[in-house]
Amino acid sequence: MTVAGPDPGLDPVVRESTPALIARTLRRAISDGIFAPGTQLGEAGLARSLGVSRGPLREAMQRLTQEGLLVSHRNRGLFVSDLSAEAVEDMYLLRTTVETAALGRVLDLGLGPVTADALDAAVDAMAALADEPRSEAMVGADLDFHHVLVEAARSPRLSRVHETVLVETSMCLHAMRGTYSDAASRLAEHRAIADAVRAGDADRSRTLLVEHMRDGLDRVRERGGAR
Structure with a gap:
């Protein structure tokens, strides 16, 4: 035996x-x-x-x-925890830092095409919810895109930190009931990031991601989501 x-x-x-x-x-x-x-x-x-x-x-x-x-x-x-203006700004700072680090690692590892496939699938899930841009389901689909990006970096520590900051982001977006009045701009921003990742264009990918984060923070400020 x-x-x-x-x-x-x-x-x-x-x-x-x-x-x-x-x-x-x-x-x-x-x-x-x-x-x-x-x-x-x-x-x-x-x-x-x-x-x-x-x-x-x-x-x-x-x-x-x-x-x-x-x-x-x-x-x-x-x-x-409450959502003060300072806390929300700090949250977006951390998200930007973590996600750009994950993006760089994905491209350094040559994982752009396979990651872009997963990102495109996440955008497709968002597109299926285009008629309800402020719904909880759309908030979840949006955050799934960013979760996919960080998970693709294969860094347990980045993933661990990102999990917490995504919960805080979700808290903020749920409290505001969304920041987009329509889905078109939201889908375009995410699809552009996926396209740049697929092309392996590190500079454009990073620029688009940083601009997307800055736009998200501006929308939060405009809609009064932070107290």
């Missing part, structure tokens, strides 16, 4: 801890606007709703506090 030994070609199965699963659930609820900025999160109520004990819930909430998604107010409790 042959007994299989350790196979270096197999990755170990990673099982998420209960606090990690709770953190993911809360992160998604914040991202989707279920818990709006400034909302107080009561520990007892959350534990009942999620069907978990307070120990792992506290650990999960601590993780989100470290990520900046929750903030503790002395003698008052934990609240979803």
Whole structure:
């Protein structure tokens, strides 16, 4: 009888801890606007709703506090972080930094064509929602495009940081109920970035991405999404 030994070609199965699963659930609820900025999160109520004990819930909430998604107010409790004008500007600064770094890595690795295919698929998903440019589904499809770009860089650290900043971006866009009155300009901006990535044009890709981020921040300011 042959007994299989350790196979270096197999990755170990990673099982998420209960606090990690709770953190993911809360992160998604914040991202989707279920818990709006400034909302107080009561520990007892959350534990009942999620069907978990307070120990792992506290650990999960601590993780989100470290990520900046929750903030503790002395003698008052934990609240979803608010969206001040300074916080939104800082959020877009971080997004721009992370996404341009990911873009550079994608092109350095010669992954432009395959990444562009994935980006085009994300734009196609947005195009299918063209009749509802301010919907939650469109917000999600928009952010999926940027998620695809950063994941294509194959950098766990960039991905980890980007996950948090995308939650903050989603909070902002949900609070504002979108920043585009029509889908045409939104689709054009994203498609142009994908085209530049496919062409392997690093300078144009970066310029388009930075302009897209600047435009997003301007739209937030104009619509009063930051307080």
